[in-house]
Amino acid sequence: MSLPDTTVPAREVAVKVDGVGMVYPTGTEALRDIAVEFPRGALVSLLGPSGCGKTTLLKIIAGLIEPTRGQVIINGTTVHGPSPASAFVFQDFALMPWATVLRNVAFGLELRGVRKREREAIARKYIAEVGLAGAENRYPHEMSGGMRQRAGLARALAVDADVLLMDEPFSAIDEQMRRKLQEDLLSLLRVEKKTVIFVTHSIEEAVYLSDRIVILSPNPGEVSQVVDTSLAHEGDPETIRRDPRYVALVDEIWSGLKRYLD
Ligand SMILES: Nc1ncnc2c1ncn2[C@@H]1O[C@H](COP(=O)(O)OP(=O)(O)OP(=O)(O)O)[C@@H](O)[C@H]1O
Numbered sequence: 051m052s053l054p055d056t057t058v059p060a061r062e063v064a065v066k067v068d069g070v071g072m073v074y075p076t077g078t079e080a081l082r083d084i085a086v087e088f089p090r091g092a093l094v095s096l097l098g099p100s101g102c103g104k105t106t107l108l109k110i111i112a113g114l115i116e117p118t119r120g121q122v123i124i125n126g127t128t129v130h131g132p133s134p135a136s137a138f139v140f141q142d143f144a145l146m147p148w149a150t151v152l153r154n155v156a157f158g159l160e161l162r163g164v165r166k167r168e169r170e171a172i173a174r175k176y177i178a179e180v181g182l183a184g185a186e187n188r189y190p191h192e193m194s195g196g197m198r199q200r201a202g203l204a205r206a207l208a209v210d211a212d213v214l215l216m217d218e219p220f221s222a223i224d225e226q227m228r229r230k231l232q233e234d235l236l237s238l239l240r241v242e243k244k245t246v247i248f249v250t251h252s253i254e255e256a257v258y259l260s261d262r263i264v265i266l267s268p269n270p271g272e273v274s275q276v277v278d279t280s281l282a283h284e285g286d287p288e289t290i291r292r293d294p295r296y297v298a299l300v301d302e303i304w305s306g307l308k309r310y311l312d
Pocket residue numbers: 074075076078079080098099100101102103104105106107251
């Protein structure tokens with residue numbers, strides 16, 4: 051009789067960063083030999099001090115800039131330029147100020163030639179999903195920072211990319227609203243099942259949200275540590291934040307990072 055196979059299958063890789071290096075034309079070496087894997091359906095944070103190359107890495111994964119060395123592979127295909135497999139959520143929301151929420155959220159689909167009726171139906175679905183139902187006809191200046199970031203998230207979801215790239219999406223938002231958005235993002239991901247690469251400065255935010263944290267060190271940006279959090283992200287946020295494993299992880303990451311602060 052053969053024994054049952056109890057090995058846990060490794061999670062499939064959605065995004066592979068393979069030996070990426072980046073030297074800007076100014077001569078700044080922003081990244082050196084970055085090799086990281088992003089499992090499908092996981093939220094992975096890039097964490098590190100200012101200037102360690104987090105945004106540069108995210109832009110390379112998005113295909114917005116070409117690395118000097120190495121490659122990025124999304125769903126088995128090497129990235130050369132922006133691809134429909136990924137969608138970017140910007141820190142400053144990047145909404146068109148002259149367009150309503152509905153038009154902003156539908157914009158990626160408009161660029162892809164989706165007909166008006168269809169794209170607006172899709173946009174309305176995601177506007178509701180991020181908690182903005184009723185705000186379809188508002189303009190960005192008529193909304194709070196939190197609402198604008200929800201619209202930015204709905205726009206990224208509407209194009210139905212597998213991979214969401216989020217560059218400090220909550221940093222321009224006050225603390226209470228940020229916590230609410232973090233919780234809402236986790237609930238949304240339970241429904242949408244995206245692979246998320248999330249840039250943050252905040253250790254607490256990274257530990258609260260992430261399945262995995264990639265810690266970068268500066269000058270040049272290199273991977274200094276990869277931490278699998280193994281924390282449950284469901285349940286009462288205050289209970290999670292008091293979980294001894296949450297507290298220990300925040301402490302551990304903080305003691306690793308503080309040597310980079312002057
Ligand atoms: N377009 C550019 N041209 C030249 N150098 C750049 C450019 N963009 C970034 N850099 C440099 O590359 C390095 C990494 O910058 P990057 O913005 O990726 O870091 P970061 O970790 O995202 O920083 P922060 O946390 O402050 O946003 C820095 O030294 C920065 O000055």
